Amino acid sequence: MKGLSRAFSRTPYFVLTGGLAIIFLYPIIWTGVSSFSPTPGSAQTSGWGWANYSTVLHYQAGLGTYLRNSLVITAVAVVVTLLVSTLGGYAFARFTFRGKNVLFLLTLAILMVPYATLLIPLVIWLKQLHLNNTLVGVGLVLAVFQLPFATFMMRISFEAVPRELEEAALVDGCGSFSALRKILLPAVKPGLITVGLFAFLAAWNDFMVPLYLVGGDKQPMPLAMVNMRQQVMGVIDYGSTQAGVVILTVPCVVLFLLLQRHYVNGFMSGALKG
Amino acid sequence: MTLTLPPARPAPPAPPVVSRKNRHLARTLRSWAYVAPTAALVLLFFVIPVVLVFVMSGSDWLLLGGNKGINFPENYSEVLAHRSFWPAVWFTLEYTVIATVLLIGLGLGLALLVQEASRWRAFLRTVILVPTALGLASASLLFYALYSPQVGPISPMLQKLGLADGPVTVLGSPSGVLWSTVFLIVWRYAGFYMLLLLVGLQSIPSDVYEAARIDGARTRQIFRSITLPLLRPSLALATIMCVTGSLLAFDQFYILTKGGPDGSTTTVVLLVYNLAFESKRNLGMAAALSVLVLLALVVINAFQLRALGGSDGGGRTKKRKKEVAA
Numbered sequence: 001m002k003g004l005s006r007a008f009s010r011t012p013y014f015v016l017t018g019g020l021a022i023i024f025l026y027p028i029i030w031t032g033v034s035s036f037s038p039t040p041g042s043a044q045t046s047g048w049g050w051a052n053y054s055t056v057l058h059y060q061a062g063l064g065t066y067l068r069n070s071l072v073i074t075a076v077a078v079v080v081t082l083l084v085s086t087l088g089g090y091a092f093a094r095f096t097f098r099g100k101n102v103l104f105l106l107t108l109a110i111l112m113v114p115y116a117t118l119l120i121p122l123v124i125w126l127k128q129l130h131l132n133n134t135l136v137g138v139g140l141v142l143a144v145f146q147l148p149f150a151t152f153m154m155r156i157s158f159e160a161v162p163r164e165l166e167e168a169a170l171v172d173g174c175g176s177f178s179a180l181r182k183i184l185l186p187a188v189k190p191g192l193i194t195v196g197l198f199a200f201l202a203a204w205n206d207f208m209v210p211l212y213l214v215g216g217d218k219q220p221m222p223l224a225m226v227n228m229r230q231q232v233m234g235v236i237d238y239g240s241t242q243a244g245v246v247i248l249t250v251p252c253v254v255l256f257l258l259l260q261r262h263y264v265n266g267f268m269s270g271a272l273k274g
Numbered sequence: 275m276t277l278t279l280p281p282a283r284p285a286p287p288a289p290p291v292v293s294r295k296n297r298h299l300a301r302t303l304r305s306w307a308y309v310a311p312t313a314a315l316v317l318l319f320f321v322i323p324v325v326l327v328f329v330m331s332g333s334d335w336l337l338l339g340g341n342k343g344i345n346f347p348e349n350y351s352e353v354l355a356h357r358s359f360w361p362a363v364w365f366t367l368e369y370t371v372i373a374t375v376l377l378i379g380l381g382l383g384l385a386l387l388v389q390e391a392s393r394w395r396a397f398l399r400t401v402i403l404v405p406t407a408l409g410l411a412s413a414s415l416l417f418y419a420l421y422s423p424q425v426g427p428i429s430p431m432l433q434k435l436g437l438a439d440g441p442v443t444v445l446g447s448p449s450g451v452l453w454s455t456v457f458l459i460v461w462r463y464a465g466f467y468m469l470l471l472l473v474g475l476q477s478i479p480s481d482v483y484e485a486a487r488i489d490g491a492r493t494r495q496i497f498r499s500i501t502l503p504l505l506r507p508s509l510a511l512a513t514i515m516c517v518t519g520s521l522l523a524f525d526q527f528y529i530l531t532k533g534g535p536d537g538s539t540t541t542v543v544l545l546v547y548n549l550a551f552e553s554k555r556n557l558g559m560a561a562a563l564s565v566l567v568l569l570a571l572v573v574i575n576a577f578q579l580r581a582l583g584g585s586d587g588g589g590r591t592k593k594r595k596k597e598v599a600a
Contacts (some may be wrong), residue, residue, distance in 0.1 A: 017387060017394070021401045025305065027461065028404065030427065031416050037292045039425050080315075088312035095305035103313055110320050114571060116543045117564040120550060120557060121326035122319070124335075129318070144319040176304060205409020207525050212547075222411040226529055229415070238425040241415055248412040256407035260400065265409070267469050 028249070035242040042239025052243035059228050059240070061217045063247075069135055070204060070220040076139025076204035078196055081146045085195055086188075089154025090180055094166075104151070107173045111148045119212040126213065127229065133214050142203045153266070158184065194266035197259050200211060223249055238246030330561035337555040349562035356559075358537055358545055366541045369452060370520035373459055377516050378509065380460060381467025388468070389475050395510050399472075403465040410462060414529035417458040421445055421530075448538040451531050455539075458526060463519075474508025475501070483578060510582035521571065542567055 036048050043051035057063045091097070092104055122141060123132075131137030161184060169179040185192070207222045214220075220229065225244035229236055256263055332346035353359060384402060388395045403414065420426045423441035432438040444454050478501065486496050502509075524543040527533060533540035533548070540548070544569070550560035 014394075017398055020384070020387075021398060024401050024405060024461065024465075027416055027420055028408075030420065034425065035420075041424060083310040084315055087308045091305045091308035091312075095301065095308070097302050097305040100305075100309075103309060103316070105317055106321070107312060110316070112572065112575075113320070113324060114543070114564070114567055116522065116524065117327055117568045118320070118323050120546065120561045120564050121323040121330055123550070123557065124330070125323055125326055137582045140315070141319055147312070147315060172525050201409075202408060205412060207409065207411035207529075211528075221548075222409055225415060226411060229418070236422070236424075238419045238422055241419055245412050245416045247421075249408055249416075252407045252409070252412075253404060256404065257400075260403075263403075263471065267466065 005147065009056065031249075033190070033243050035156050035239065035246050039239050041235065042237050044239050052239035053247075055240040056225075056228070056243045056247065059224070065217055066219060066221050066224040067247075069218060070222075072135040073139045073206075073210070073220050074200055074203040076136055077142040077146065078199045080140060080143035081150050081199040082192060082196055083144070085147065085150035085154045086180075086185075089191075090158050090184065092151065092155045093158035094176075105153075107151050108148045110144065115145070115208055119209065122261075123212060133216075133218055135214070135218060135220075138210050138213050138220070139203065141209055142206055143199070145209075146195075146199045149198065151265075153191050153195050154188065157188040161187045170211050189264060190265070193259065194262045196241055197255060197262055200255065200268050204252065205248070327561050327565060331565045332562075333558050335556070335558035335561070336559055338551060345558070347443065349556075349558045353549075353559050353563045353566070356543075356545075358540055358548075359563075361537070362540045362542050362545045365452075365539060366521060366523065369456070369523060369541065372452070372456055372515055373520045373523075374513060374516045376456060376460055377463055377467050378512055380464050381471050382505075382509075382510060384464060384468040385471040385475055389472060399465075399468075402468055405462050406465045408462065410525045411529060413458060413462045414526045417454070417461075418530055421454055430507055445531055446535065451527075451535075451539045455526050455530060458530075459520075459523075463516075467516065470512050470515075471505065473507050474505045477508075478504045499556070506582075510578075513582060514578050518571065518575065519579065521574070522567070 002079070012202065035052050036044070038044055038046050038048065043055045088107070094098065118141075126132040126134075126137045126141075129137070131140070162180075165187065166176075166179045166183050169183045170176070174182070205222060207226065210218075210220050210223045214223075221244070225241065225248065229241050281570060330341075331349055334342040334345040334348070336342070353498075388398050388402070390434055421444040423429050423443050424457055426444075428444060429438065429442045432442055433440075444450050482500055482504070483496060486500055491499075522543050523541045524547070527539055527541050528547070531539050533544050542563070546560050546563050548554075549563060550557055554560075
């Protein structure tokens with residue numbers, strides 16, 4: 001009897017939260033389902049199938065080109081972010097040197113300046129560096145935007161490692177670099193995964209930076225998908241748009257589910273930077 | 275890099291003065307080597323562009339014509355006199371207020387709903403966080419289809435409920451665009467603010483609540499006089515992040531409406547893009563507007579830090595925590 005009344009009193013809670021769960025999941029599921037379902041005005045007019053995906057596959061330079069562009073940009077951004085923030089974070093955590101605080105604050109100051117403010121001069125400046133309309137240029141810019149969070153994250157990761165650990169290695173005749181490689185890197189692995197994950201998500205999904213800096217055959221997936229939608233003579237092919245969204249979304253959702261703990265940790269420590 | 279370095283320990287037997295000096299120099303060189311990549315990236319892709327944007331904002335600089343020399347303050351006065359400038363500012367502010375109020379309110383509500391540990395709540399947290407893993411551009415494209423009268427589920431739903439006769443164009447009117455964009459943003463970011471506030475909630479020690487309950491405080495009283503004040507630092511942080519993000523809104527409006535209908539949903543950052551690449555093709559004016567955005571952001575954030583954070587507020591909450599606990 002008591003259990004029953006308790007279940008009754010909790011019903012509103014489950015109705016409310018169940019409704020919320022549906023609201024948050026529905027758009028994703030709807031897109032996934034309708035990318036395969038028959039829709040007038042798309043490639044898939046009758047029956048279920050992959051026709052929308054084949055539209056995307058053959059759109060202009062082809063899905064392969066745009067996916068490759070996305071992968072190159074993402075790889076450059078992730079590798080550069082990891083490498084630079086690991087070396088920098090180590091130095092900020094372990095050494096004292098002239099200009100340390102200035103450089104650290106300057107790195108964090110990247111957060112203060114809006115994308116739009118930096119992208120206008122970068123349109124001109126990348127030309128001087130011979131990086132205009134290149135995937136490497138976009139990757140580097142995206143890495144720089146990740147740098148405040150990544151450097152901060154790696155700095156606190158290194159600071160959390162006890163000094164004795166590397167001092168033992170230094171006594172054994174290791175240089176600081178091999179101590180970093182052999183002893184410290186395994187110890188800061190969670191930080192590296194978090195930084196890499198966020199760099200991946202940011203670079204893979206970014207729309208604004210490539211919109212300003214590249215065009216034509218250099219477009220990554222998000223930009224190509226937005227342009228594809230506008231191409232078709234005023235008539236919008238929603239089916240292929242949905243297929244594009246699915247292609248963009250699947251890797252992100254999979255990574256999120258696999259690395260959820262690192263994702264949550266990243267948000268929490270990223271949030272601390274203020 | 276490490277070849278010439280003496281081991282840092284144990285203390286070397288050589289004359290101590292020279293050795294210490296050498297060691298110091300070596301350490302300095304070594305640390306500069308470690309931060310060199312950071313310094314290079316920050317210099318090349320941050321410091322120089324920031325200087326350049328100020329120079330450009332004072333120059334006659336067209337997208338195709340290049341730099342034609344200093345014309346300060348012409349770009350600024352032209353931007354301020356541009357017919358889209360004030361509408362864009364007002365629209366951006368309106369959007370920012372609505373988005374911030376809703377996101378912080380809902381974020382707090384969701385955090386309270388899922389804060390205790392249980393299987394169902396863990397599942398809920400995951401579900402609410404999934405949209406945050408999507409790119410903003412992907413999410414905008416997703417909702418672009420969702421809102422469309424041709425394939426979206428909204429028109430049929432309204433028709434079935436008898437609320438509409440024909441297909442409904444959600445993105446047809448300025449207020450329709452505003453609210454549907456707000457819905458998209460709430461869907462995409464609610465999980466993030468939930469998480470941020472959840473961290474704040476969980477840092478409130480449970481004995482504070484216990485003490486209040488023993489003293490006979492009601493749930494509502496506890497929320498108003500314990501949860502909210504102790505959550506203040508987290509709320510301040512969330513508000514600052516939300517205001518900053520909303521003031522710089524771009525992707526969602528570019529993708530959903532490109533600022534339409536009739537430029538009524540053009541945000542300030544969208545106007546920067548328009549000036550640079552579409553209407554004027556004038557990088558000088560775009561630079562001037564983006565400098566104004568930067569300065570406005572600095573002022574607004576300084577103001578927010580003062581109003582929301584501040585050592586005074588922190589001290590007060592700490593004292594209150596002690597009082598309540600005692």
